[in-house]
Amino acid sequence: MSVDRIRKALDLARQEREGAIERTLEEPKSLDSKFDGRLPAAINYTRTKSFSASADLLESNRIVNVQSPGAAAGAFRMLRTQVLQRMMENDWRSLAIFSPGRDDGKTTTAINLAISLANDHLHTVLLVDFDLKRPSLGAKLGINPQKGADDLLRGEAEIEDCLYHPQGFDRLVLLPARSAMHESSEALAGRRGRELVAELRGRYPDRIVIFDLPPILEADDALAFAPQVECGLMVVAEGLTRREDLLRSMELLHRTPIVGTVLNRAADAASAYG
Amino acid sequence: MNADSIRKLFDDVRRGKLTPDEGVARLRHLPFEDLGFAKVDHHRALRAGMPEVIFGEGKTPVQVAQIFSRLAKHGGNVLATRANGKQFAAVKKKVRGVEYRELARDLDGAQLKYQEMRSKQSEVQVSQNLETEHKGERFTMIEPPLPPEKPISPNRVLILALGFVLSLGAGVGAAMLRENLDVSVRGVRDMRALLSVPPLAAIPVIVTRADSRRHRRAMTFSCVGSVAGLVALTSVVHFYVRPLDVVWISLLRRFGI
Numbered sequence: 016m017s018v019d020r021i022r023k024a025l026d027l028a029r030q031e032r033e034g035a036i037e038r039t040l041e042e043p044k045s046l047d048s049k050f051d052g053r054l055p056a057a058i059n060y061t062r063t064k065s066f067s068a069s070a071d072l073l074e075s076n077r078i079v080n081v082q083s084p085g086a087a088a089g090a091f092r093m094l095r096t097q098v099l100q101r102m103m104e105n106d107w108r109s110l111a112i113f114s115p116g117r118d119d120g121k122t123t124t125a126i127n128l129a130i131s132l133a134n135d136h137l138h139t140v141l142l143v144d145f146d147l148k149r150p151s152l153g154a155k156l157g158i159n160p161q162k163g164a165d166d167l168l169r170g171e172a173e174i175e176d177c178l179y180h181p182q183g184f185d186r187l188v189l190l191p192a193r194s195a196m197h198e199s200s201e202a203l204a205g206r207r208g209r210e211l212v213a214e215l216r217g218r219y220p221d222r223i224v225i226f227d228l229p230p231i232l233e234a235d236d237a238l239a240f241a242p243q244v245e246c247g248l249m250v251v252a253e254g255l256t257r258r259e260d261l262l263r264s265m266e267l268l269h270r271t272p273i274v275g276t277v278l279n280r281a282a283d284a285a286s287a288y289g
Numbered sequence: 290m291n292a293d294s295i296r297k298l299f300d301d302v303r304r305g306k307l308t309p310d311e312g313v314a315r316l317r318h319l320p321f322e323d324l325g326f327a328k329v330d331h332h333r334a335l336r337a338g339m340p341e342v343i344f345g346e347g348k349t350p351v352q353v354a355q356i357f358s359r360l361a362k363h364g365g366n367v368l369a370t371r372a373n374g375k376q377f378a379a380v381k382k383k384v385r386g387v388e389y390r391e392l393a394r395d396l397d398g399a400q401l402k403y404q405e406m407r408s409k410q411s412e413v414q415v416s417q418n419l420e421t422e423h424k425g426e427r428f429t430m431i432e433p434p435l436p437p438e439k440p441i442s443p444n445r446v447l448i449l450a451l452g453f454v455l456s457l458g459a460g461v462g463a464a465m466l467r468e469n470l471d472v473s474v475r476g477v478r479d480m481r482a483l484l485s486v487p488p489l490a491a492i493p494v495i496v497t498r499a500d501s502r503r504h505r506r507a508m509t510f511s512c513v514g515s516v517a518g519l520v521a522l523t524s525v526v527h528f529y530v531r532p533l534d535v536v537w538i539s540l541l542r543r544f545g546i
Contacts, residue, residue, distance in 0.1 A: 079495060090491060093489070094490035098489065254474075256474045258479075258483055261483060281476065281493055282494075
C-alpha cells in the first residue's frame with residue numbers, strides 16, 4: 016500500500032515535471048477484476064469546488080482517518096467491505112443512511128462510510144445531505160455552501176454548482192444542503208426529487224451515492240424517500256436508540272432492502288469481532 | 290482517725306499547741322460523723338485495726354465523694370469498694386492521690402456473683418432432686434431474673450455483617466432493576482436478539498481530543514472534590530463532635546482490639 020502510494024506520488028511528480036498536468040490517478044492493475052480493466056473515470060474537477068477540511072475540525076467531529084490502525088477505523092473498514100459486497104451482489108448503487116432517532120450518529124457514520132468506500136480505489140462516492148430538517152454535513156466538514164441540496168430540490172441551482180471535493184480524499188464528492196427546508200418530504204418524493212436522484216446515480220457508472228436522511232421516527236422524509244434508493248443502512252446508537260424504536264423503524268422500512276445495521280458507540284466493539 | 294493521730298492529738302494538747310477544748314472538739318466526731326445520708330465511722334481503724342470501708346454500690350457519686358473526703362481529712366487510708374467509674378471521677382475531684390482499681394472491682398464483683406450462682410445452683414439441684422422424687426408439689430422462686438451484665442442488643446457484629454450482605458444485595462438489585470428499565474439497545478448480542486442478525490459492524494465510541502480533555506477535567510475535579518469533602522467532614526467531626534483520637538480509641542475498645 017504505502018510503496019504503491021510512494022510510487023504513485025513519484026509518478027505524479029514526474030508527470031508534472033514533464034508538463035502532464037491532467038489530474039489522473041493510476042490504479043494498481045491487480046485490484047481490478049470485475050470491471051474489465053476499465054479504471055474509474057478520471058476525476059476532472061472542472062466545476063466541483065475543491066476545499067481542504069481542517070484536520071482539527073475533522074477530529075473534533077469524529078471523522079476517522081480510515082487508514083489509521085485504530086479500532087474505529089477497523090470497524091469502518093469492516094462496515095465498508097460488507098456494505099460493498101452486498102451492494103455489488105445486487106448491483107445496487109444508491110444507499111440511504113437511516114436511523115430511528117436523532118443523535119444516533121447518522122451523519123458521522125455516513126461521512127466515515129463514504130470516506131472508507133472512496134478509499135477502496137474501485138468507486139467514486141457521492142455523499143448527499145438530504146437531512147433537510149437539520150442539515151449538518153456542510154458544518155461537519157467546514158463547508159459553507161452557496162447552493163445546496165435544498166436549492167436543487169427547489170430547482171434553483173445546477174448540480175455542478177453544489178458539489179464539493181475535500182482535498183486529500185480522492186474519489187469523494189459531497190453535496191451538502193444549505194439550510195433547512197419546509198415540505199422537504201414532498202420535495203424528496205416529488206418529480207424533481209426523483210429526477211435529481213436518477214441524475215446523481217446515473218452520471219457515473221462506478222459511483223456509489225449515499226444519502227443522509229432525517230431520523231425515521233421524527234419526520235416522514237426518510238420514509239417518503241426510501242422507494243428511491245436501492246438499499247439502506249440502519250444506524251443504531253448503543254444506550255440511546257430504544258429497542259421498540261428500532262423494531263418500529265425496521266417495520267416501517269420493510270419494503271426497502273436493508274443491507275444491515277451498524278451499532279454505534281458500542282461498548283463491546285472490540286470483543287464483537289474478537 | 291487511727292492510734293497515731295490520737296497520740297499526736299494528746300501530744301499537741303500536752304505541749305500546749307492545742308487547748309483541751311480544741312482537743313475535745315476534734316474528738317467530737319468520735320465515734321461517728323453524721324452526714325445525713327451516712328454515718329461516717331472515723332475510729333474504726335482504732336477499734337478494729339482496719340479503717341472504714343465505703344460500700345460504693347447504691348450510693349450516688351456525690352455521696353461517695355463526700356464520705357471519702359471526710360474520711361481522708363481525718364488521716365489514714367480510705368478504701369471504697371464496689372465503686373464505679375462515675376463515683377471514682379467524683380472522688381478524684383475532691384481528694385488527691387486516689388487510685389481506681391477497676392480490675393479488682395470487677396474481680397470482686399465476679400467472684401461474688403460466682404459464689405451466689407454456686408449456692409443457687411446447689412439449691413436448684415436440691416430442689417430438682419425433690420421435684421423428681423416428689424413429682425413437684427410446689428414451685429419456689431429461687432432467683433428473681435437478673436439484668437444481664439452486657440447488653441444483649443444491639444449485637445454490633447451481627448448488624449455489621451447484615452449491613453454488608455444487604456448492601457451487596459441492594460447493589461445487585463439496583464443493577465438488575467436498571468438493566469430491566471433500560472429500554473435502549475445494548476450491545477451486539479442485543480441487536481442479534483432483536484433483529485435475528487448481528488450488526489455489520491460495531492463502531493466503538495470515537496473519542497476526540499476534546500472528549501478526553503473533558504474526561505480528564507471531570508476526573509480531576511471529582512478526585513479533588515472527594516478528597517476535599519473527606520477532609521472537611523473529618524475536621525467537622527474532629528472539632529465539633531469528638532476529637533479523632535478519642536473516636537479511634539473508643540472504636541478499638543468497642544471491637545475489643
